[in-house]
Amino acid sequence: MAKKRIAIVGASGYTGLELVRISLNHPEFEIVSLVADRNAGKSYSDVFPSFNNVTLPALVSLHDLVPENCDLIFCGLPHTTSQKVIKGLFGKAKIVDLSADFRLRDTSEYEKWYGSPHFAPEIQPSAVYGLTEFYREEIVEANLVACTGCNTAAGLYPLVPLLARNIISSRRIILDLKAGVSGAGRAAKVNTLFAELSEGCQPYNPVYHRHLAEFDQELTKVAKGKVEVSFTPHLIPMNRGILATIYVEGDASEIYNCLQERYKNEKFIHVLPAGKVPSTRHVRGSNNVFIGVMQDRNEGKVKLFSVLDNLTKGSSGQAVQNANLMLGLDESAGLSMVSLVP
Amino acid sequence: MAKKRIAIVGASGYTGLELVRISLNHPEFEIVSLVADRNAGKSYSDVFPSFNNVTLPALVSLHDLVPENCDLIFCGLPHTTSQKVIKGLFGKAKIVDLSADFRLRDTSEYEKWYGSPHFAPEIQPSAVYGLTEFYREEIVEANLVACTGCNTAAGLYPLVPLLARNIISSRRIILDLKAGVSGAGRAAKVNTLFAELSEGCQPYNPVYHRHLAEFDQELTKVAKGKVEVSFTPHLIPMNRGILATIYVEGDASEIYNCLQERYKNEKFIHVLPAGKVPSTRHVRGSNNVFIGVMQDRNEGKVKLFSVLDNLTKGSSGQAVQNANLMLGLDESAGLSMVSLVP
């Protein structure tokens, strides 16, 4: 069988880089096009010298991409740019978008949180939310999948089953998140310099982080009512990884059993044995989510811990998992990478 | 005026090292003795080569310490060892203990949390809790001060005034703490190796961390009733610093004003302007605590952020501040260090 012809738009960012890493070990993918407007004309190893001895197509401009030549296009562009680009590509190839541009079903919510009108509202109804384990059937049929935000994914995996079964209070959910630096992207900014971030820890966007829009959309849907999530991301001096510490009210055993039951047949979502808590190191570079459950010393209060790699299950690994479904492949093809430790 | 003669017991650990750093720049301190049993006989620069061109007494064994020769002894030993040593020194010189051994007024609580009987219960009533800004008068008169735990200090500064004034709910206090690695000490352990901790983030002692005993003691006292604190420390790949993210229920303005009012005359505790949040980098190597207050998007919920350096205000800086009071010196003598950035 011929391999699937894929293109990666936004190939010189970190999610693009991670898509290339995964695609090269994917048994059914052939990278036919790497798009990066500002670096067009360069070889990929000029931008990322890890690929010095790997054969890859040279970087091209968007207008040199022939979508009809592709089975599937990954789009790893900044938000708002993504809407404009996908508007032009939609219908010509299947698309997996890694940006926030098609995640919110209500386009007025997009405008509210992202401070810009939606540039492709007519396409929005076609977009399927990319939280694979919960939208599998729709993803199989989709032409456009909007991947879940990395922070949101870390929170949704433990929370969705519990709210769906109504076994935790929806009034008091506190989500304290610790995130590695690569989530801030590859743009040159003073506040993500090594000398500004290493040897320190701090909150960022501590009240109105945009991923709240996704939390509200997804949690309200499963809880069938308002859910009050307090969300506080913190920046940690590490490259990859997200640890979500989630404080909920409910019964620890019931919570544990619910999660264990929900995920027992999922390849990438794993509930740890009782008494164990995860580290982001355990999933670095892999497509796994590990979840731990601990009864607090105060009756009726429970701590959940979930970890994932923001660039893998949090974006590019998730994207490939979705692409596999859209292309009729084994859902886990190319995603068996083991975490790189140490 | 003659300088105060001080000794440091446990000089080859990190709190001992930090005491030496601070004492060398202290205008009224003279280090007369450095005690470290296992390294006795070595020069201090053999253990910490930063002091290569500094004149310091050589390390001696405990039995070579002459407490009567000292105005004050700092004791930076592991818990339980500290009780045994201080039992022998008590009454011969003023003592500032940096361990957990005399923090809990109820010795049965000590036994419960530390898994060992208290070895000097007769001295316990003499010990004053070292949270300087709240025990100042007692510390001035004390012969033995038991410094507050580093994690506890990070939580108590924002919480004590609020509970004392009863303006937050005592039923739902969630304390999510991010701590640097030096807090784990200088003992050789696999789980604090560089290759085990860097590039990752994880909870540790996520339910029953011993500093809870101090939280319970101090918060119950000011709240005049039971306080339910959920406390979850996390290990961050940085050397120094603690960030406490605290989720409380109350009115944000009332909370802000209360803290601002309480600390406006305190040199080392600083409430940030509205809308600002702190980073541990802002206090690295200094004796400062910075506190930020943010209204959550959900009515009635508030986030507090407090940072300190675990080795400075969290232990050795706090110890010097207390020693200054005990010795009749200016409380802030030797503590004007500015944070080292980057």
Place this chain on the structure above:
Amino acid sequence: MAKKRIAIVGASGYTGLELVRISLNHPEFEIVSLVADRNAGKSYSDVFPSFNNVTLPALVSLHDLVPENCDLIFCGLPHTTSQKVIKGLFGKAKIVDLSADFRLRDTSEYEKWYGSPHFAPEIQPSAVYGLTEFYREEIVEANLVACTGCNTAAGLYPLVPLLARNIISSRRIILDLKAGVSGAGRAAKVNTLFAELSEGCQPYNPVYHRHLAEFDQELTKVAKGKVEVSFTPHLIPMNRGILATIYVEGDASEIYNCLQERYKNEKFIHVLPAGKVPSTRHVRGSNNVFIGVMQDRNEGKVKLFSVLDNLTKGSSGQAVQNANLMLGLDESAGLSMVSLVP
């Protein structure tokens, strides 16, 4: 065709861990036994929780290993221990040793550098040195391969072809090496704690590092005479990677052409385009060696830069490459991992 049955002795160290990582993605390997005396009885994920959702044999003691059941045994034990263990296994299965114990053909050199008599001198003549690209034919036939030391490998790849062709001076070779922390292993030691190594850089074993024994053996052999190498390793606050900066005297073009020619058909050894220098990040987690050549501003002086991942091409990747040859498999099977960036 049945998969090759492999065992990993020393599975709870970093080279053991890396062997497991590689073997799990190897199309022809089946891990039948994981040996770790002190952790015998534990599951592998108890020791390395990254493998939480991977099925692996539980850890066993050495005496529970049945070598006759294995096609090949990897041995990642400390030196001297390795000799004793391999003495008992030799002849029962093919063996790839990752320690220093069989690298030196002259057993008196072993005694001189390692401070211990050789415990299996009768086996030494059977051992083939594991620098794959230079001992390929012997490795194919070998029953015991002694993998090259990680530091040595970083130096030998650029130096061997140049000395073999006699185009650099053998009198003045300066090898300044920068190495990540995982090379120091997983034993609990104060000097490899996070709080002792991060945020700093220092030489270690700056004159008589044991890898000099290998340099002398291999370089003297190809140069057919004495070679004066000054070797200075430095410890860098990063987990993986070695950068060797090598100062030689010769003609830059001749050197470049020689290396380019020698390695043009090698899959894992890559000479960078003129004017490029490598970073250890470019090879992290991959089996690649990248080499850069720069003409110094002083006539007749040349700088060589070579990078590899100490745990991959520097030990476990190299070991698998050798095992592939010994087992009649494709030499690069299981070794196509792309570097993990960032």
Place this chain on the structure above:
Amino acid sequence: MAKKRIAIVGASGYTGLELVRISLNHPEFEIVSLVADRNAGKSYSDVFPSFNNVTLPALVSLHDLVPENCDLIFCGLPHTTSQKVIKGLFGKAKIVDLSADFRLRDTSEYEKWYGSPHFAPEIQPSAVYGLTEFYREEIVEANLVACTGCNTAAGLYPLVPLLARNIISSRRIILDLKAGVSGAGRAAKVNTLFAELSEGCQPYNPVYHRHLAEFDQELTKVAKGKVEVSFTPHLIPMNRGILATIYVEGDASEIYNCLQERYKNEKFIHVLPAGKVPSTRHVRGSNNVFIGVMQDRNEGKVKLFSVLDNLTKGSSGQAVQNANLMLGLDESAGLSMVSLVP
């Protein structure tokens, strides 16, 4: 006695920040003006929140600086900008420049290495090179001191005495330098992002780094003839610190004695006991230089190791030391900071 009134131009860069840190603990300095054009109008704690509870003048534009009001002006601007600014300030106050703009006595060398004509050649003859221990008398009299580059300082301290006494070969000096990231400054650049630099090590400007111009000027002067230095800086994932590993040919005892003799009365330059080598951690945040000497195993070859903090002795500490001399103060005033460890 009234304190000395000092101004800091370029206060929002790292050298400016370090000048503020040191000046605040300086017993004779009063900061009267902080200049930062792009941040003019902001408080200093808006830019560097470590100063939240410190009283400092607000940032102003250069045209608001009144040089006649200052005893001394520190200038921490980028090169070429510095020449233009100092041209306007010269003669109105004493000036210590931290840039490269007045280091090279031959203005044509400046043009050659910095790719720009010299904008103030008429002032150049007034500038004294800021390597304090070797230009002390001239600095005392100077109106303009041009501080030594951080990398150059790390190399000159061990090399100058040896070349002055002619006890090492001037034909073969190899200077392999490992430098922390803060040396690259605070400008937003992709290649100094945390996610680009952490967990890796690489050379930069490996042949023609501009600090070679200073090496040539100073070493040729003391050696009274051409000196061939090969200089290769490497970027290390740490904030502060430079380790220079220097390979020379000579007699190790003679070299050790020469350095020991030269520096025995210098407060900040310290030759380690025989057999010891330094780490950059030993000098982090201090004004010290530590130097180690090791005989190579090859006769006649010697390794020198020198460490300093690029922001302290490598720039801002050095600048204060020079300013002390220019202002008639104790040379070491304000410079007794002990290294921050860990």
